[in-house]
Amino acid sequence: MSKTQQDQVILLGHGSGGTLTNQLIRTVFQDALHNPILDEMLDAAILDLGQGRVAFTTDSFVVDPIFFPGGDIGKLAVCGTVNDLAVSGAVPLYLSSAFIIEEGFPLADLQRIVNSMQAAASTAGVRVVTGDTKVVGRGAADKIFINTAGIGVVPSGRDLSPRRIQPGDLVLVSGTLGDHGLTILAQREGLAFTTPVISDCTPLNRITSAVMEAGGEAVRCMRDPTRGGLATTLNELATQGEQGILVQETLIPLRREVVGACEMLGLDPLYLANEGKVIVIVAPEAADKVLEAMRNLPEGQGAVAVGRVTGSDRRLVLLETELGATRIMAMLEGEPLPRIC
Amino acid sequence: MQPYKNKDYAQHLLDRLREEAVRPLSAMEVCGTHTVAIARSGLRDLLPKNIRLISGPGCPVCVTDDLDLDIVIALARQPEIIMATFGDMMRVPGTQSSLLEAKSRGADVRVVYSPTDAVALAAEHPDKQVVFLAVGFETTIPTIAVAVEQAVQQGLQNFSIFSLHKLVPPVMEALLTDPEVKLDAFINPGHVCTILGTEPFRFIAEQYGKPCVVTGFEAIDIMEALLMILNQYNQGRPAVEIQYKRAVRPEGNPVARAFINKYFTPVNALWRGIGEVPGSGLVLRDEFAQLDAQKRFPITVTPGKRVKNCSCGQVLKGLKLPYECALFGKACTPMKPVGPCMVSTEGSCAAYYRYGAQKVGGTV
Numbered sequence: 001m002s003k004t005q006q007d008q009v010i011l012l013g014h015g016s017g018g019t020l021t022n023q024l025i026r027t028v029f030q031d032a033l034h035n036p037i038l039d040e041m042l043d044a045a046i047l048d049l050g051q052g053r054v055a056f057t058t059d060s061f062v063v064d065p066i067f068f069p070g071g072d073i074g075k076l077a078v079c080g081t082v083n084d085l086a087v088s089g090a091v092p093l094y095l096s097s098a099f100i101i102e103e104g105f106p107l108a109d110l111q112r113i114v115n116s117m118q119a120a121a122s123t124a125g126v127r128v129v130t131g132d133t134k135v136v137g138r139g140a141a142d143k144i145f146i147n148t149a150g151i152g153v154v155p156s157g158r159d160l161s162p163r164r165i166q167p168g169d170l171v172l173v174s175g176t177l178g179d180h181g182l183t184i185l186a187q188r189e190g191l192a193f194t195t196p197v198i199s200d201c202t203p204l205n206r207i208t209s210a211v212m213e214a215g216g217e218a219v220r221c222m223r224d225p226t227r228g229g230l231a232t233t234l235n236e237l238a239t240q241g242e243q244g245i246l247v248q249e250t251l252i253p254l255r256r257e258v259v260g261a262c263e264m265l266g267l268d269p270l271y272l273a274n275e276g277k278v279i280v281i282v283a284p285e286a287a288d289k290v291l292e293a294m295r296n297l298p299e300g301q302g303a304v305a306v307g308r309v310t311g312s313d314r315r316l317v318l319l320e321t322e323l324g325a326t327r328i329m330a331m332l333e334g335e336p337l338p339r340i341c
Numbered sequence: 342m343q344p345y346k347n348k349d350y351a352q353h354l355l356d357r358l359r360e361e362a363v364r365p366l367s368a369m370e371v372c373g374t375h376t377v378a379i380a381r382s383g384l385r386d387l388l389p390k391n392i393r394l395i396s397g398p399g400c401p402v403c404v405t406d407d408l409d410l411d412i413v414i415a416l417a418r419q420p421e422i423i424m425a426t427f428g429d430m431m432r433v434p435g436t437q438s439s440l441l442e443a444k445s446r447g448a449d450v451r452v453v454y455s456p457t458d459a460v461a462l463a464a465e466h467p468d469k470q471v472v473f474l475a476v477g478f479e480t481t482i483p484t485i486a487v488a489v490e491q492a493v494q495q496g497l498q499n500f501s502i503f504s505l506h507k508l509v510p511p512v513m514e515a516l517l518t519d520p521e522v523k524l525d526a527f528i529n530p531g532h533v534c535t536i537l538g539t540e541p542f543r544f545i546a547e548q549y550g551k552p553c554v555v556t557g558f559e560a561i562d563i564m565e566a567l568l569m570i571l572n573q574y575n576q577g578r579p580a581v582e583i584q585y586k587r588a589v590r591p592e593g594n595p596v597a598r599a600f601i602n603k604y605f606t607p608v609n610a611l612w613r614g615i616g617e618v619p620g621s622g623l624v625l626r627d628e629f630a631q632l633d634a635q636k637r638f639p640i641t642v643t644p645g646k647r648v649k650n651c652s653c654g655q656v657l658k659g660l661k662l663p664y665e666c667a668l669f670g671k672a673c674t675p676m677k678p679v680g681p682c683m684v685s686t687e688g689s690c691a692a693y694y695r696y697g698a699q700k701v702g703g704t705v
Binding site: 266268321322323324325326327328330 | 348374377380383386694696
């Protein structure tokens, strides 16, 4: 970042399509994200996808705060879309990135966010090939919103539909749950406690390809448990796969700090968002091999089996508690709000 | 350190409970955090069939009256007001709307995590009037007294509180004097008793002959407390005992109580579903009237119509279980709560809904 950038802010003119826009694209976006396709600076990126089916997804990022321990809105915008492609069994290749920026937003912060996007894209091995910038008046947006869309290629014959889930399959998770959700809550204005927990925000395409390599056909389905957490994602899988799922409470990996903070705030860590964890449903005979492949990667070190698919036709997710009782683990209803006492 | 989550110890306690539960016992857990712990652990399923746990008026959010809330919402809509509130009050319905709805229609409603955050908010916005919606039992009230003291010391002219505090012992007495309510014992709220100690509950054992045990918040704590209750019950020696010894002293916290008394004085209060309970609310003393939002911003609203067929009143009195209400899980869900018991994560109905207790209706 140049010295003169230090105190500059985004002006409405930066979104006008004129000189200022061009300058911003060249000095901030292209400088950080450049690659042969983006550098063409055409109205649309022209992509050669080779063989296989195309996976296509989009997501918008409005996280508050925009910088948090373990990541920022830029890293999240790349990881979120890469991960949606990865858990669909696709090899993520190209991203678009559209910014809606509030007038007055510090240029230095934008630079930091774009650099972080580039770092995440480089880790994930994807390219940002097209983009857009709009600037809105003060108060019309909260600092910065980012939309990313992503394209990946699904190798032929690969099908990770939840309909493939069978009774007896095991439910694996790649590590501790709730870290991202708790980090964001703890950072929100006014929350009077600090936590050493950091967001788990990370690209998952390396671990999902390791899972596919180790498990092959035996891998039934993958999901990233983002908003709504483990509980909500498993409920979606149970509904779509028309199966029941039984989870063992004692097997669920949770950081002590997350459990403690959740007790204090009246939240349930099973409903908190994750941005760097994957749930894998796998046939039992391949589970050990898949777990080993996951554990060989830093992002899967804490991988464990937490439950299994049951033949129950009620499509319910049940939790066997530490005391040995069984209860329903329902979907998230509304936003989790901290309780008062 | 006791094994609060040890499965073997839990099994031992369950075996002991089975031995001791020789006749039916209805025990009310007064505190919503107990309700959640019971549901989350699945404890209700494991207990002997003749122990019936009844969820009481356990959460200060749940029992906030809808007519009181109508006034709060009307006040929040005033352009000069910033209404600061704990998060779980946001979805609580008044007769027509909620703070969340008021916020989406432009009212300035802010979620704070501590009452002193509301004081800081007032200092940051000298051009606005910051009203803190003061909701809570004895556990929370001292922290609100601290906020009031800060505002007084800082000489803030734009901070006030809308006091809807509730006190636990008076409502327990109201439940005991209601001829409909049939209760044999109380699982006393651990957090509240860290402040109050055991003395304010002695009348329950002495005048009404009901065992009371001050209880911690792990499922194991609750099982231990039930065993203590059964001992009292079987031996016919009702008393107030403490299971939650790691946090509660018999004398409670006199410093916190003195702090409450310095700023607040008891009044009659409306409890959603229960009605008016004498001496069960707290308002600021006259000398702090300038910090009392009800006095400072007198607002009249046309009394709204209460929801029909909501059984929260009977649920709170332990006369009905949540799934026995016609609205439960249909017209009333955590996303669109009708009654107070569905609103808070600690509410009896929300806990039943979330943890699936409705599915084991026959065995509860």
